[in-house]
Structure formats: structure tokens, C-alpha cells
Amino acid sequence: MEIEYIKTVSSTNDHILVCDRDMALVYSDFQTKGRGQRGNGWESETGMNLTFSFMLKPNELKASSQFVISKMVALALVNTLHLYDIEAKIKWPNDIYVEDKKISGILIENVLSSNGMLSKVVCGIGLNVNQVQFLSDAPNPVSMAMSTGKNHSREQVLSDFCDEFEKLYVGYDFQNSKSVDFSYWEELYRRDAYHKYIDAEGEFIGKIIAIGQYGELIVERKSDGLIKSYLFKDMKYLW
Numbered sequence: 053m054e055i056e057y058i059k060t061v062s063s064t065n066d067h068i069l070v071c072d073r074d075m076a077l078v079y080s081d082f083q084t085k086g087r088g089q090r091g092n093g094w095e096s097e098t099g100m101n102l103t104f105s106f107m108l109k110p111n112e113l114k115a116s117s118q119f120v121i122s123k124m125v126a127l128a129l130v131n132t133l134h135l136y137d138i139e140a141k142i143k144w145p146n147d148i149y150v151e152d153k154k155i156s157g158i159l160i161e162n163v164l165s166s167n168g169m170l171s172k173v174v175c176g177i178g179l180n181v182n183q184v185q186f187l188s189d190a191p192n193p194v195s196m197a198m199s200t201g202k203n204h205s206r207e208q209v210l211s212d213f214c215d216e217f218e219k220l221y222v223g224y225d226f227q228n229s230k231s232v233d234f235s236y237w238e239e240l241y242r243r244d245a246y247h248k249y250i251d252a253e254g255e256f257i258g259k260i261i262a263i264g265q266y267g268e269l270i271v272e273r274k275s276d277g278l279i280k281s282y283l284f285k286d287m288k289y290l291w
């Protein structure tokens with residue numbers, strides 16, 4: 053990756069979007085308009101965490117297969133946190149959790165070309181590194197420092213992340229995503245056990261039994277064995 057640092061930026065996702073180079077990355081100390089999923093903001097104390105984005109220009113990746121990139125980014129984050137002995141898991145679709153707390157969030161924004169291929173993929177990541185107090189109403193935030201009891205070098209963590217991502221991405225055969233599918237499943241939070249969820253019909257107990265081809269969450273309801281498939285935002289986890 054080609055790494056650029058900017059002290060203050062509106063959003064690293066917006067900054068990298070205008071850049072046209074594959075594997076270019078920008079990180080900042082502070083974003084004035086950091087964006088989260090579902091129109092939320094992203095809280096990050098100045099200079100304490102990693103807020104970064106990188107640009108991918110994949111060859112021949114269909115828009116319908118975009119979830120594989122999301123899986124790779126999530127796996128690279130989990131693998132990076134494992135280097136620091138942090139037991140991180142992926143909460144579908146791409147939040148990173150430590151026990152029941154969120155340590156990292158991912159915001160992927162795609163640019164499509166006219167033939168249905170992805171021409172640019174902007175991967176934006178917020179990873180809580182050294183912040184220990186969170187002021188916003190973000191549910192259950194946690195940081196690497198809170199998990200390990202010590203501070204960490206942001207540059208070292210970023211460099212570890214780049215290594216882990218490159219191991220997964222460079223030379224990857226997008227026609228055959230089995231190895232990434234398998235690792236994503238292995239690292240999935242709450243897989244194969246009954247937990248509480250809520251969907252349009254109300255609360256229920258269910259078990260995640262698979263991830264569909266396009267990244268759908270496939271859940272079996274305990275009460276009657278009904279199997280349902282969810283797209284992002286169609287259901288929520290309850291604790």
C-alpha cells in the first residue's frame with residue numbers, strides 16, 4: 053500500500069475517492085465529517101485511533117460479488133487484532149467485535165462501471181486504538197488499549213493491517229472465493245448458537261447457520277425451525 057497521512061480531513065473516504073490509484077491509503081488524526089453506516093457519524097478522539105481509507109481497483113469483480121471485499125477487510129482486521137492477542141470476531145456484515153463490544157467499523161463505498169463491474173472500491177475503517185472514553189451514544193465501544201491494558205503505536209497497527217490485507221487480496225482469484233468464505237465463517241460472531249434477534253415480525257431466538265452467496269445472513273428460528281435470509285439492515289442483534 054502507498055500510505056499518506058493527513059492531520060485533519062473531512063472524511064478519509066471522500067479524500068481517497070478522488071485518488072485514482074489502486075492500493076493508495078490515507079489515514080488521519082481527525083475527520084471533521086467522519087461517516088459511519090446508516091447515516092451515523094463516527095466518533096474518534098483526535099490522534100488516538102486509526103481512521104483510514106484505501107482505494108481498490110479490482111480487475112473483473114462483478115458488483116454482485118462486492119461482499120468478498122467486505123469479508124477480506126473484516127478478516128484482515130480480525131487477523132491484525134489477533135497479533136495483539138485480542139479475541140476479535142466479525143459481527144455480520146462487517147463490524148468487528150471483542151466479546152460484546154465494537155472495536156472497529158467498516159464503511160465500503162463502491163463506484164460501478166457501466167458493464168456492472170466495480171471500477172473503484174473505497175474501504176473506510178475506524179479502529180479504536182488508544183481511546184478509553186467514548187462520549188457519543190455509539191453502542192458498546194471498546195478499544196485495543198481497553199482490551200490489552202496498554203497503548204499501541206497506530207503506525208505499527210496500520211502497517212500490520214496492510215500486511216494482513218495484502219496477504220488476502222493480492223493475487224486473489226475472485227472467481228473462487230472459497231478460502232475467504234471459509235475464514236469469514238470461522239471468525240463470525242455468534243455463529244452456530246442460539247441468540248436473540250429482532251426483525252420486521254418482532255423478537256425471536258435464532259441461530260446463524262450460513263452466509264449466502266451475496267452476503268445475506270441465513271438464520272434458523274428456534275420456535276419452528278423456519279429458515280430466513282436477511283439483507284443488511286433487515287434484522288438486528290439483541291443482547
Ligand code: BTN
Binds near residue numbers: 085157159
Ligand atoms: C460504522 O458505522 O461502523 C462504520 C464506520 C466507518 C468509519 C471510518 S473512519 C475512516 C473512514 N472515513 C469515514 O468517514 N468513515 C470511515
